[in-house]
Amino acid sequence: MSWYTLPTNVPWLTLILVxxxxxxxxxxxxxxxxxxxxxxxxxxxxxxxxxxxxAVIGGFQQGVGNLHLQFEETLQWIPSLGISxxxxxxxxxxxxxxxxxxLFLIAIVVTDSSTRRLKEFILLLLxxxxxxxxxxxxxxxxxxxxxxxxxxxxxxFLIGVWGEGRxxxxxxxxxxxxxxxSFAMLVAILAVAGINFSQTGQLTFDWTxxxxxxxxxxxxxxxxxxxxxxxxxxFVGFALAFAIKMPIWPLHTWxxxxxxxxxxxxxxxxxxxxxxxxxxxxxxxxxxxxxxAAHSLGGPLAVLATIGILYGAFMALVQTDLKRLVxxxxxxxxxxxxxxxxxxxxxxxxxxxxxxxxHGVIIAALFLVVGMIELRAGTRLRAELxxxxxxxxxxAALFLVVxxxxxxxxxxxxFVGEFLIMLGAWASFLPLAVGAGIGVIxxxxxxxxxxxGSTQEAPPQPASFPEVRLVDVGVLAPLLALMLVIGISxxxxxxxxxxxxxxxxxxxx
Amino acid sequence: xxINLNGLGIDYGAILPELIVVGTAIVVLFLxxxxxxxxxxxxAAVTVVGLLGALxxxxxxxxxxxxxxxxxxVADSLAAFFNILLIAVSILTALxxxxxxxxxxxxxxxxxxxxxxxxxxxxxxxAATSLMTIFLGIELLSISLYVLSGFARTALRSQEAALKYLxxxxxxxxxxxxxxxxxxGATGATTLRAIAAYTTxxxxxxxxxxxxxxxxxxxxxxxxxxxxxxxWTPDVYEGAPTVVTTFMSVATKAAAFAAVGRIFxxxxxxxxxxxxxxxxxxxxxxxxxxxxVAITQDNLKxxxxxxGIAHAGYILxxxxxxxxxxxxxxxxxxxxxxxMNFGAFAVVTAIGAGGEQTADLSYWRGLFxxxxxxxxxxxxxxLSLAGIPPTVGFFAKLFVFQALVTxxxxxxxxxAVIMTIVSFxYYLRVIVVMLxxxxxxxxxxxxxxxxxxxxxxxxxxxxxxxxFPSVVLDWARSAASLHF
Numbered sequence: 001m002s003w004y005t006l007p008t009n010v011p012w013l014t015l016i017l018v019x020x021x022x023x024x025x026x027x028x029x030x031x032x033x034x035x036x037x038x039x040x041x042x043x044x045x046x047x048x049x050x051x052x053x054x055a056v057i058g059g060f061q062q063g064v065g066n067l068h069l070q071f072e073e074t075l076q077w078i079p080s081l082g083i084s085x086x087x088x089x090x091x092x093x094x095x096x097x098x099x100x101x102x103l104f105l106i107a108i109v110v111t112d113s114s115t116r117r118l119k120e121f122i123l124l125l126l127x128x129x130x131x132x133x134x135x136x137x138x139x140x141x142x143x144x145x146x147x148x149x150x151x152x153x154x155x156x157f158l159i160g161v162w163g164e165g166r167x168x169x170x171x172x173x174x175x176x177x178x179x180x181x182s183f184a185m186l187v188a189i190l191a192v193a194g195i196n197f198s199q200t201g202q203l204t205f206d207w208t209x210x211x212x213x214x215x216x217x218x219x220x221x222x223x224x225x226x227x228x229x230x231x232x233x234x235f236v237g238f239a240l241a242f243a244i245k246m247p248i249w250p251l252h253t254w255x256x257x258x259x260x261x262x263x264x265x266x267x268x269x270x271x272x273x274x275x276x277x278x279x280x281x282x283x284x285x286x287x288x289x290x291x292x293a294a295h296s297l298g299g300p301l302a303v304l305a306t307i308g309i310l311y312g313a314f315m316a317l318v319q320t321d322l323k324r325l326v327x328x329x330x331x332x333x334x335x336x337x338x339x340x341x342x343x344x345x346x347x348x349x350x351x352x353x354x355x356x357x358x359h360g361v362i363i364a365a366l367f368l369v370v371g372m373i374e375l376r377a378g379t380r381l382r383a384e385l386x387x388x389x390x391x392x393x394x395x396a397a398l399f400l401v402v403x404x405x406x407x408x409x410x411x412x413x414x415f416v417g418e419f420l421i422m423l424g425a426w427a428s429f430l431p432l433a434v435g436a437g438i439g440v441i442x443x444x445x446x447x448x449x450x451x452x453g454s455t456q457e458a459p460p461q462p463a464s465f466p467e468v469r470l471v472d473v474g475v476l477a478p479l480l481a482l483m484l485v486i487g488i489s490x491x492x493x494x495x496x497x498x499x500x501x502x503x504x505x506x507x508x509x
Numbered sequence: 510x511x512i513n514l515n516g517l518g519i520d521y522g523a524i525l526p527e528l529i530v531v532g533t534a535i536v537v538l539f540l541x542x543x544x545x546x547x548x549x550x551x552x553a554a555v556t557v558v559g560l561l562g563a564l565x566x567x568x569x570x571x572x573x574x575x576x577x578x579x580x581x582x583v584a585d586s587l588a589a590f591f592n593i594l595l596i597a598v599s600i601l602t603a604l605x606x607x608x609x610x611x612x613x614x615x616x617x618x619x620x621x622x623x624x625x626x627x628x629x630x631x632x633x634x635x636a637a638t639s640l641m642t643i644f645l646g647i648e649l650l651s652i653s654l655y656v657l658s659g660f661a662r663t664a665l666r667s668q669e670a671a672l673k674y675l676x677x678x679x680x681x682x683x684x685x686x687x688x689x690x691x692x693x694g695a696t697g698a699t700t701l702r703a704i705a706a707y708t709t710x711x712x713x714x715x716x717x718x719x720x721x722x723x724x725x726x727x728x729x730x731x732x733x734x735x736x737x738x739x740x741w742t743p744d745v746y747e748g749a750p751t752v753v754t755t756f757m758s759v760a761t762k763a764a765a766f767a768a769v770g771r772i773f774x775x776x777x778x779x780x781x782x783x784x785x786x787x788x789x790x791x792x793x794x795x796x797x798x799x800x801x802v803a804i805t806q807d808n809l810k811x812x813x814x815x816x817g818i819a820h821a822g823y824i825l826x827x828x829x830x831x832x833x834x835x836x837x838x839x840x841x842x843x844x845x846x847x848x849m850n851f852g853a854f855a856v857v858t859a860i861g862a863g864g865e866q867t868a869d870l871s872y873w874r875g876l877f878x879x880x881x882x883x884x885x886x887x888x889x890x891x892l893s894l895a896g897i898p899p900t901v902g903f904f905a906k907l908f909v910f911q912a913l914v915t916x917x918x919x920x921x922x923x924x925a926v927i928m929t930i931v932s933f934x935y936y937l938r939v940i941v942v943m944l945x946x947x948x949x950x951x952x953x954x955x956x957x958x959x960x961x962x963x964x965x966x967x968x969x970x971x972x973x974x975x976x977f978p979s980v981v982l983d984w985a986r987s988a989a990s991l992h993f
Contacts, residue, residue, distance in 0.1 A: 078904075078979050080986065081911065142907070146898040153897060156937075160944050161877075168941050179933050183926050186907070190914040197915075 006059035012052070012071050013087040013137050016097070017130055019049045020104075024126040032119045042108040042122040046129065050101040057098055060089070063499035067208055069139070077143070082193065082203035086139040091500025092283050092353065093136040096276060099360045100136065103272045104129040106364065106475050107265040110371065115263075121162060128154040128269065135277050141189045141205040141285075148241075149182055151277075155270065163261035170254075170261035177254040181241035188237025192289065195230065211288050214505070235293035238285050239301070245278030248301065248338050249308035252331055256315075259327035264371035267323075271330050272364035276356045279337045283349065283504070287341070291505035298342040299429065305338030306435040313442035322373065322380045325450060326366045329406065332439055333359045339436055340421035344506050348424020353497050355417025358405075358486060362414055365402040365479045372472055373454065376465045382450065387459030395468045396455045398476050403451040405483045407444045413486035520577035523570070523584035526563040526592050527632050533559025534625035541618025549607070549616045556603045556621045560596050560628070567592035572987070580700040581639035590840060590988035591635030591767045595760055598847055599628040601855070601967070602756040604959045609752045609858050615661055623660075624756065627653035631764035639700040640689040643768055647685065647732065650764060651678050654757050658749035670748025677741040678731070685728025691721030705776045719783055725772065726787065732765035734814075735821040736794040743806075746814035751861045751868070754810060755854035758817050759847040766824055766843055773828055774836050775991035781831045788829055789921055795822030796928040803935045809857055810868040812935060813850070816894060819932060820846050826925055827909045830916035833989050838908035840985035845893075845905035845974065852967035853890040856883055859956045859964065873939065875947025883956065884943045886968040893971045895936040896929055901974035908982070 006012065023045025030038050060070055072088040089097060108125055115121050131154065134147030152175060160171035189205070195215045197203045204210070217230040244251045255275075259267055287294045312332030319325035337359060340352030372395065373388070374380045389396035405412040408419075418440060425433035459465060486492065501507065521528060536559065537552050544551050570589040577584065602624060610616040630649025637643040655678065659671025693699055695718035696707040708718070727738060734742040746754045773784060799819025806812035824846065827839030860867045860883065876884040893902035906929065913922040956964070974981055 078982060080979070080982060081908070146903070149898045149903070153892060156940075157944075160941070168944060172937065172941060175937060176930075176933060180930050183930055187910070187914075187922065187926055190907075190911050194911075194914045 003058045005061075006055065006071075011073050012056050013073055013089065016049060016052050016056070016101075016133055017087075017137065019052065020045055020126040020129040020133070023049075024123050024130075027119060027123045027126065030119065032117075035113050035118045038119050038122055039108070039111065039113055042111075042126060043105070045126060046101065046105040046108050049129070049133075050098075050105050053098050053101040056089070057094055060094055065090075067211065068500045068503055069208065072139070077140075081205075083142045083205050084140050085143060086206055086208070087137040088139045088208075089137060091497035092280065095353075095357050095497070096273075096280055096360075097133060097136050099276070099357055100129065100132050100273055102478060103269050103360060103364055106368070106479075107268045109471070109475050110268070110368065111265045115162065117161070121158070121265075124154040124158050125265065125269070128158070132269070132273055132277065136280065139207045141192065141207060141210070143205075144207075145182070145186060145189060148185075148277075148281075151274070152178055152182075155266075155274070158266045159258060159262050162263045162266065164263065165261050166257065167261045170257040174254045174258040177244050177251070178241075181244035181251075184237045185241035188234045191230075191237070192234055207284070207288075211505075214289065214291065229293065229296075231290040231293040232297060235286055235290040235297055238281065238289075239297070242278040242281035242286065243301075243304075245281070246275055246334055246338060247278070247331070248304050249311050249331075249335070250304075252308065252312075255331055256324055256327045259330070260321070260323050264367060264374075267367050268364045271327070271367060272360040275330070275334055276337075276360055279334070279341060279352065279356055282338075282341050283353070287344075287349075287504055287506045294342075294506045295344055298344045302339055302342035302425070302429050302432055305335045305342060306432045306439075307335075308332065308338065309335030309436055309439035310442070311335075313439050313446065316446045317442065320382050322370045322382060322385075322450065322454075323367075325382070325446065326363065326370055329366070329443070329446065330359070330363045332443065333363070333406075335439065336418055336421050336436060339425055339432060340417075343421075343424040343428040345424050345427055346501060346507055347420050348428065349501050349504070349507070350497060351417050351420025351422075351424055353501065354486070354490070355414075355421060357482075358413040358417045361479050361482045361486075362402065362406050365476060365483075366406060368472075368476060368479075369399050369402055372468065382453055385454040386457045387455070388465050389455040390459045391465045392467045394473070395465075398468065398473070398480065399451060399455065401480055401483065402476075403447050405487070407447040408440055411487050413483045413490075416486060416490035517579045518577050520575060520584075523575045523577035524582060524633075524636070525566045526570075526596070527629050527636070529559060529563040529566055530596075530625050530629040530632065533563070534622050534629070537618060537621045537625065541622075544618070546616070549610075549618060552618050552621045553603050553607045556625060557600050559625070560600045560603065563632075564593065564596045564600075567596065576638065576702075578642075579639075580702055581642045582633070582636045583638045584636065586984075586988040587767060587770065587991060588632075588636035590984060591763060592632050594763055594844055594847055595628055595631045595635070598756065598760045598763075598851060599624060601851060601963050602752065604963050605755070605855055605858055606752050608957045608960055609750070609861065612861075613661060613750065615750065620657070620660060623653045623657050626650075627657065627756070627760070631760055634764045635767035637768065638702065638771065640692065640704075641699055643772075644686065644689060646764070646768075647728075648682065650761065651682070651732075654753075654761065657753045657757070658745055660753060661750045664748075666748040667750060668748075670745045673741055673748075674745045681728050681731035681738070684724045684731075688721045688724030688726075688728060691717050691724065693721075695721060701771060701776045708777055708779050719780075722772075722777065722780070722784060723787065726784070726791075729765055729769055729772075730791055733762050733769070733821045733824070734818050735791050735825060736798040736818055737791075739795065739798065739818045739821075742818055743811045743814040746817070747808060747810045747868070751810065751854065751858040755851060755858055758813070758854055759851050762817070762821060762824070763843045763847060766828075766839060769825075769828060770836050770839065770989070770991060774831060774833075774989075778831055785829065785831070788825060789918075792822045792825040792829065792921055793924050795819060795825065796924055800928040800931045800935075804931070806935070807870045808868050809870055809873065809939070810854075812870075812939075813853060813857070816932070816935070817850065819928065820850070820894075822928075823906065823909055823925065826921055827912055829918055829921060830912055832912070832916065833986075833991075834915060835909075835912040836989040836991070837982070837986045838905075838912045840989050841908050841978070841982055842905040844981050844985065845901040848967055848970050848974065849890050849893040849900070849902055852886060852964060852971060853894065855960070855964055855967065856887045856890065859883060859960050870939070870942055873942050874945050876943040878947050880956075882961065883964070886964045887943065888940050889968045889971055891936040891939050893975070895933050899975040900971050901978065902971070903975060904978040904982075 069088040075085040131151040138144040316328035340348040408414040575584040634646030661667035731738040803815035893900035896906040
């Protein structure tokens with residue numbers, strides 16, 4: 001990156017947070033009847049946010065700054081308790097922030113103008129965008145937690161009000177699962193700060209300080225029970241929150257329900273982004289704050305991640321509803337990301353980071369395709385779909401590229417991440433690499449069957465599947481472009497994230 | 510014969526806010542004789558003006574440490590903190606009352622007199638530094654509330670609530686007074702300062718004193734509706750007119766916790782090892798009973814009553830470490846609870862102004878589609894009570910948890926965290942019900958200007974204090990540094 005230098009006296013990251021909120025405010029004061037204006041306001045806001053994020057990505061200087069962090073902003077928030085408003089980005093968050101801005105723009109563009117209560121829908125999407133951006137930017141643990149929880153509320157309503165089928169059940173299940181993990185993390189956060197306070201005398205929740213004083217110590221249980229390492233205990237506290245959000249098998253059961261119930265614009269950001277925030281949390285907190293514990297507990301988690309790859313793939317094979325199929329495929333792919341993270345080596349973690357972006361791009365494209373199919377054919381059931389290519393060849397071509405990226409064809413982006421992860425896993429956990437390889441084969445099976453089944457053979461009579469419109473191509477185009485760019489020039493990402501990943505304490509050992 | 514009063518430390522300035530409130534009550538009592546029945550809204554206005562005067566008189570107490578009237582009351586930051594809080598709650602209650610009272614045909618001037626009387630009692634309790642004034646404050650607030658809970662004279666439930674509250678309250682008063690007598694017997698003193706001096710000097714194994722503290726705790730636990738002395742709460746909250754429930758649910762709890770702080774944190778710090786364990790039990794029981802039973806409630810007033818029992822547990826958690834940090838968290842929690850719980854009950858009041866039995870959860874079905882303003886503010890209050898950021902309820906829990914972590918009190922922390930997760934179920938259930946498709950039972954209607962202003966202000970405060978908790982936290986910190 002570092003194509004140019006941005007002026008440093010501008011609070012760039014705060015602007016990225018505030019812009020969607022300003023948009024939300026403007027939407028809030030626009031009368032509900034002006035649906036067109038509301039949607040345009042939403043698009044305008046997210047375009048501006050994306051532009052700002054791209055500007056920041058372009059101005060990111062590789063490998064400089066305290067802990068490789070840049071654009072840092074620090075303000076006092078609750079000084080008496082050592083809680084601050086501290087923002088910053090590094091190689092871990094940089095591209096996810098870009099993905100965030102891109103996916104929200106797409107989500108708002110594909111929002112149907114005839115959606116009921118459009119105003120509230122766009123409003124909640126913009127608030128959600130600010131919250132997810134905040135998760136990626138926050139460097140204070142309490143600030144992070146605030147954004148982490150704040151994300152739940154708009155998501156809960158987006159599923160609960162605008163969802164389909166058992167929407168309230170799905171929203172409720174998602175929320176209860178997430179909250180259980182969140183509170184485990186909250187206690188761990190308080191304990192991290194408390195331990196740091198007793199060791200250094202400084203009361204702070206600042207990540208940049210805590211990361212330099214890894215927690216140590218052993219908790220002696222009474223009555224002859226084995227002692228527990230305190231870092232391991234804290235690791236589990238954080239891991240529970242992130243494993244549920246990702247989700248890692250067997251904490252995934254909220255996912256199919258929530259994805260299936262979500263409307264298409266919501267599922268794009270939900271599957272494309274929110275699940276990645278769990279992976280991001282692992283990298284930012286579990287690996288950086290508790291490197292020793294990450295080494296000792298990485299193995300079992302890697303096994304769970306591999307089970308997730310296979311479980312998701314097998315479940316995707318037997319689904320008849322395309323939305324559920326993509327939901328389980330997403331779970332399988334998330335297993336790869338988890339496996340990469342828990343290898344604890346450079347290749348695996350870089351692969352996971354790349355795959356986080358890739359998965360966001362691919363899964364968003366897949367859900368867009370599912371949405372287009374449902375809109376045109378009026379059904380999502382695999383058995384009722386065939387022959388789309390005959391009447392909509394352009395659509396079929398776009399669909400093919402997305403499918404090939406999803407199954408990890410070399411030359412497209414999915415391959416790059418999976419390949420790096422497999423290399424990393426090969427070095428750390430050989431049997432798991434074999435398991436993940438089987439997952440790749442299964443992916444080819446369910447993706448190609450999905451593609452072939454719906455596009456080939458003669459269309460049902462009368463053929464009623466219209467060709468894609470310009471706007472459909474428009475929303476898919478940036479995702480397809482990313483698939484090609486990352487696929488053809490895979491060094492692009494590792495170069496930018498390399499410095500940060502190499503600085504993770506878990507790598508140094 | 511002349512009586513020399515100089516030695517008693519008469520200092521009306523120290524109790525000026527209380528005097529103003531009592532004075533306003535007398536004015537309202539007389540005004541009621543001349544104001545025509547259809548103009549009773551004026552009484553509310555006079556009440557608010559008097560309370561605003563008391564509010565203004567409370568600020569100068571901040572930062573002082575003026576013991577007055579023979580060391581039976583003190584004008585200090587803690588008293589000022591509670592004065593401001595209690596008066597604010599009282600003002601908001603007076604603002605939402607007229608519409609509700611008119612709708613239920615309860616529009617009598619005595620209502621405001623009793624409201625002011627209860628407020629004065631609570632303020633006195635917060636400033637009390639002697640067993641005598643503590644008793645006086647508690648009785649003044651209780652007797653006013655006994656009558657207020659039965660204010661809907663013709664409604665059987667209201668009568669039942671008042672009787673239940675009166676009988677059980679009288680019972681609790683017995684415990685309280687017996688405890689006070691034993692403490693006096695053990696220490697030979699009635700002022701907290703003298704009692705504190707005795708406990709630091711003498712051995713901490715004086716059985717008479719410990720039994721006295723235990724009985725006193727029972728009386729106070731009753732007032733804050735902590736388990737297992739909570740039995741009256743759901744019935745009284747449900748039976749009392751909603752606007753009264755709104756007031757008592759937050760104000761009584763706040764005032765009683767002021768006394769808890771003065772007694773346990775300031776007077777008996779050396780007896781921490783003695784009172785810690787019973788209070789842990791009370792806190793844990795309140796958390797478990799409050800949260801678990803709240804799940805099963807289909808009536809919103811009962812649900813909020815059990816939630817209030819649970820919150821008494823959370824607030825008590827801050828007292829457990831016996832530290833200033835812990836009590837700061839307690840004070841912040843009380844302020845947060847006042848804002849969000851007042852808001853939640855005020856929404857029930859606003860809907861209840863239709864005059865029907867509207868606290869049943871089925872009545873709230875689809876509220877989002879019928880009365881979006883009420884549903885939105887109710888959502889904010891529910892999220893805050895559950896402790897989801899960015900609302901003030903989150904920081905209230907955070908600070909209490911942090912105090913427990915610092916003091917390494919893990920057992921109550923674990924229970925509190927698990928019960929918080931449980932609590933999500935019933936708070937969110939209200940939101941779920943409001944989101945469901947309406948079935949036509951929700952009445953359309955106006956909320957009224959003053960009520961919607963109050964609701965809007967409470968909702969804004971809930972979010973604003975969630976974004977900027979520092980101001981209140983700093984106040985709470987200065988108010989919490991108590992010493993004798």
